[in-house]
Amino acid sequence: MRGRLLDGRYELLAPIGAGGMGEVWRARDTRLGREVAVKLLVPGPAASEDERRELLARFRQEARAAASLDSPYIVAVHDHGEDDGIPYLVMALVQGRSLDQVLRESVRVPVADALRWAADVCRALEVAHAAGIVHRDIKPGNVMVAPDGTAKVVDFGIATFVERAAGDTRLTRTGQLPFGSVPYLAPERFRQEPGDARTDLYALGCVLYELLVGRPPFTGSAAGVMHNHINDAPLRPSAARPEVPRPLAHLILDLLAKDPADRPPDAATTLARLETSTSALPTLPQLQKDDTPPTIQDEVTKHCSTTTTATTAATSKAKATTAVSVSPAPARRARRRLLLPAALLLALGIPAGLGIRALATPDPSPGEATLEIGVAHSYRHVGEPSADGGAPDTYAKSEYRQFTTQQLRTVESAFAETLGDKHDGSRFRFVPVTANPDVSSRELLAEHPDMLAVIGDTVDFSWVHDTDEAFLPEISTCHEYAHAGGAFAIPADDARQGEAIARYLHSQTDARRVLVAEDKLWVNREDGIGTALRRNGVSVEALDVTPDKVKTSQIPSLVAEAGADAVVVPTGTPVDVWADRLRSGGFEGPVIGQGDQEGTCADSEDRSAEEKRDRALPDGVIRVRNYAAEPDDNLPARGNEELYDGALALAKALTALPEDDTAPTSLRHTLDRELQQVSVNGVQAEVSFEKRRSARQRPVWFDRRDEDHWTEIGKVSKKYTNSHPHDGPAT
Known part of the structure; x- marks a missing residue:
């Protein structure tokens, strides 16, 4: 693809990124002698040639509409075309970072920055909505922050085209989710309603919430988040971050109203409320062209x-x-x-x-x-x-x-x-x-x-x-x-994980007697997982020897002798061996493995070895996870929220140091x-330390192995919360 000349004009120089909508390339406009960004869109299979022609005609119509939008808060569309059956857009090449990149590095941002960027997105939406264009995929990855601090929205008019390219039946097929990014989709989109400009405002509320709090209003599996969007109220942003002004918190909750009629009526109204909050904030200075910062x-x-x-x-x-x-x-x-x-x-x-x-x-x-x-x-x-x-x-x-x-x-x-x-x-x-x-x-x-x-x-x-x-x-x-x-x-340490496992067993299973596949000395220590399980109403048995002394053939008999209806496999004990032997022997109770202790900061080689081990796991195995990243996230997502929370605690302690x-x-x-x-x-919970110097009350996540991948099924903060609200209790 590198070096390809689209329509004899746009030379593809280097890939910039890829996503669900296609690929983005840095390119040279050979006619005007400037660098641009070219987005190649991959349409889905059409039922007939006539439908494909109709689809491409729709693309040209929407591309022309997007190109007509004139705003400093919208990334300009210069041109569009089709090369060898592949539609493409030519856009301004933006210097800056997406809000997605900002959040990956900073976790959450100063209130002033969040307000300014949200106001800029409102200005973009105001122009687009006045032209009859609804974005339909507002998310951090579609908002760029330029070097002068201006936020610019990209991909106007493209979401509708790609959704149609994927086939309208996707919205009506049982079990399918609508097109878009689930953490930012409005409830009406899950109800298979087309939505209007207020759908974009709901997504803006989700983005603003994430900028301020460090996570979207709802997290977890796609099915669980869908249920949350339709049925549940999010935590007030000011409860997660007290410095969020009350009027701003109220605006965010209004934007996240379930019924579109309860949201602000338009982007202009939303902008006016944001400007009330930003009126006393300083103006961002512009980065001068001769600024050449070291890196x-x-x-x-x-x-x-x-x-x-x-x-x-x-x-x-x-x-x-x-x-x-x-x-x-x-x-x-x-x-x-x-x-x-x-x-x-x-x-x-x-x-x-x-x-x-x-x-x-x-x-x-x-x-x-x-x-x-x-x-x-x-x-x-x-x-x-x-x-x-x-x-x-x-x-x-x-x-x-x-x-x-x-x-x-x-x-x-x-x-x-x-x-x-x-x-x-x-x-x-x-x-x-x-x-x-x-x-x-x-x-x-x-x-x-x-x-x-x-x-x-x-x-x-x-x-x-x-x-x-x-x-x-x-x-x-x-x-x-x-x-x-x-x-x-x-x-979360062993004690906290043991407490979380007990809550999972009580709320989701009938299991009340557990064999912990580790020696008694380790399991029964004061801060051990067995001690925590007992304190939370679960009977516990452990091994008389270290796990390496246990032969595979002995595993079923050990579980039977313990009278266990669930098995917990601590880190360091081969959960794949235990799970496979138990399932092949007919054991039907929960098999729960602790995730890799250092998985929070695993590099790509560590992750590769972990995935190789995971491939040997039978379906249905449960994993305890003590870090916040999604089950399949790799660098740089893993461990970033934990690092941010630790740094908040460290910075707060520094304020108490004597000045003299x-x-x-x-x-x-x-x-x-x-x-x-x-x-x-913190981003996930309050950060304070127990006498063992481990953080109190840290969340614990539960993943289930299904069809060769992990799916988040729940989380324990103060109680177990199911990420699949329609699932019944497990056995």
């Missing part, structure tokens, strides 16, 4: 190419830092947040998966203290040196760039939200560090004496805090165990005490 990506790439061993990777990360200044001045803060998402070439709202550009804030002024926060990733993600002792291979460098770039941005976003107007004059430098068992905290602090804490994938640190000088607080966002003094953990104490050793101990008392509103 985190460039620094990371340069550093990674010089790394030869895992140990040196851990100790030399100071060369690849990004400084972040937290300023109380609203105008200055707005400019910094604008410049961070600069100039990744994307078009039509489909993430390119390319490098991400960012501005590092200036170096501290003379005499100003700089305190460092280590943002950790595993040495396994850096990769092994090549056979000749050279730099890691391409895979390792790519993984390293992706982890490091995203982690820095996520932590930075949480700090900006928490400290932006509360920590006058403070400056923090975020330093990517490699968690390596061969590098002690003493060695890391020798390299970074002003470091206050580390956060992220800290599992591979094997520190002994034997002296004050070696003490360094850490927040693990990839593992449920707070494995050392000074460590805190965000994901500048000694990092003393500050680290004070920070550790403050973290034990911290409480913040």
Whole structure:
């Protein structure tokens, strides 16, 4: 496809992205000598040649209508055509990032940014609706943020064409969902009604909710979310994030009304209510053409190419830092947040998966203290040196760039939200560090004496805090165990997972007696899964030996001797072996496996190995998941919400540090005490820590293995919530 010349004019240069509607390419308009974005649309199979001609005629009609829309808040359509039976659109090539990319990196955004972008989308919808065009697929991936901070909507008029291309019967076929992105679809679309301009307003409400809260109004399986859209009221956004103004929260709930008649009547009315909330906000300054910001990506790439061993990777990360200044001045803060998402070439709202550009804030002024926060990733993600002792291979460098770039941005976003107007004059430098068992905290602090804490994938640190000088607080966002003094953990630990499993069994099954496939010493410890199950009304038996001593042929008899009507297989015990042997032996009760402890931050090689194991699982196996990403999400989605919540807690604890104490050793101990008392509103739940330093009341998700993939079936926050509301109890 590269190099193809469409209609003798548009030369395809490089793919930008792909999605359900087709492919997007960066292209050159050879006639006008400019670069453009070309979207190739793939129509579905038509019943006849006449219907195909009608479909293409419809495409031309809608493309002309979209091209007539003249607004700075709509990505311009330059041309359209058909080449070898494939319809295509030619659009302006937008510099910037989609809101989907923004959310993947930042999780949620400042209220001011969310309001401005929502207002810009309203301006786009006002123009389109006046022309009789309903978008029908408003979602974060279809909204671009340009370098000057303007939000621009893409794909006007295309959703209707693609829906027709897929066949109108899709809307009436039993069990099928309507065209569009399920988290943002209005209830009337699920009721097989065509909808009108107010359908776009409902989707805007969903997008605005996600920008502010960090997740859409409803999450889970497609069927469960569909049920939620039709029947359930979302959590008030101000309950999840208290700084959301009450009028804005009311507007969002009005936009999300089930009945279109209860929503604002049009985009103009919605815009007026948004402008009331934004009238006191500062104006975003424009990025000048001569601004050439350095990038985190460039620094990371340069550093990674010089790394030869895992140990040196851990100790030399100071060369690849990004400084972040937290300023109380609203105008200055707005400019910094604008410049961070600069100039990744994307078009039509489909993430390119390319490098991400960012501005590092200036170096501290003379005499100003700089305190460092280590943002950790595993040495396994850096990769092994090549056979000749050279730099890691391409895979390792790519993984390293992706982890490091995203982690820095996520932590930075949480700090900006928490400290932006509360920590006058403070400056923090975020330093990517490699968690390596061969590098002690003493060695890391020798390299970074002003470091206050580390956060992220800290599992591979094997520190002994034997002296004050070696003490360094850490927040693990990839593992449920707070494995050392000074460590805190965000994901749900064994005790929390045991509690969640008990609630699942009580609400969804008749099983009340469980065999835990692990030795009694581990199962029955104070914070063990067996202890939690018992405390929540489930009888528990465990093995007399470690699981590796159990022969496969013994599994059915062990379950029978225990009188168990359910089996829980902890991490580390081969759930595929146990599940296969139990099912082949006729056991019909629930088989529940704990997900990979470190699955939150699994890289693509880890994920590949995990998927290989999963393919051996029989249908019906249940998995407990202690991270928020969807079952099949890979980088960069996994672990981002946990990292954001951990960073919120860390930033909140930093606000309590005494201003007159500048000694990092003393500050680290004070920070550790403050973290034990911290409480913040996270994206998924409140973040606070128990005496074991594990986060309290973290959500736990349940997935079921069906037809070679995982499907989310429920979640435990305070109680078990079924993601498939029409499903009956399991046995």
